């Protein structure tokens with residue numbers, strides 16, 4: 604008997620290329636798209652190791668934990684790094700980026716995270732792209748947590764390297780990812796003697812052996828299950844319509860931001876300004892003296908299917924993440940998540956008004972969906 608996951612025909616080069624075209628359409632990009640055979644950290648590290656070198660200076664914008672990782676890779680490549688860190692409950696502004704570029708004219712590489720699922724903020728990439736382009740630096744964007752949840756237009760925004768993964772708002776697999784690469788970025792990589800070659804991290808290998816040879820022969824056997832899942836998730840997004848998918852995420856974020864304070868037990872949006880809050884996930888601050896990881900544990904004990912997590916690292920005590928992405932960008936999930944959090948907070952002596960929160964969530968969902 605054949606097994607649906609095991610007895611698969613090999614994934615053809617033509618199929619692989621068609622999945623890349625689907626990703627390019629989702630990103631509205633004319634640039635080369637490479638589907639990379641690993642979780643999104645693979646192309647992110649590949650981009651940095653291909654673009655950075657001794658003698659280059661990078662502006663690394665840190666608005667959450669991933670920015671810290673990028674800074675470490677940039678330094679490891681021998682680049683000088685200017686870190687621009689902002690508090691995790693805010694976005695970075697184009698003015699802040701512009702000021703850093705003016706103060707350090709030698710900057711030739713900028714790394715930025717679009718939306719941060721871990722901290723719940725989103726950055727104004729269109730405006731930042733304008734100042735980066737005016738300066739002339741190569742612009743790398745981690746769009747793993749924004750793709751599918753909010754508009755993402757690498758070509759219009761001057762993004763040279765746009766990295767996505769399917770595991771958040773796209774509702775797809777975690778084991779494959781993709782990057783769009785501009786001509787400028789290819790030229791920079793090619794001129795970098797340190798850029799990885801004949802390496803799993805090498806994007807230039809894919810350029811030479813896959814793209815420039817007409818996408819006829821793959822470099823190695825692709826991660827077949829993940830590629831099929833990526834294709835299926837792209838098809839599902841096309842069927843629902845990317846605008847409708849983004850709309851669900853925007854409604855989930857708006858309803859969570861409005862519903863949490865409506866519980867009346869001291870739960871507040873962690874990101875203060877609504878325009879700086881990411882549609883992919885909403886972070887909440889627990890009332891003083893209440894440990895966020897305990898509240899999450901109690902809520903998950905009541906319903907393990909809820910997309911709830913405590914903040915990472917030092918934020919575990921004060922931050923709750925509502926990961927309303929992919930299929931969880933749904934009103935019933937937001938309702939159940941906040942009801943469970945309200946009930947759990949009740950055990951800490953904070954009586955929650957579940958009925959009022961329910962009403963606020965459904966009203967906010969309705970007006971945000973129109």
Ligand SMILES: *Cc1c(COP(=O)(O)O)cnc(C)c1O
Nearest residue numbers: 643669716718719720745747748
């Ligand atoms: C989720 C995410 C990634 C991918 O990391 P995982 O730890 O595999 O989830 C990368 N960048 C950002 C900004 C993310 O939110």
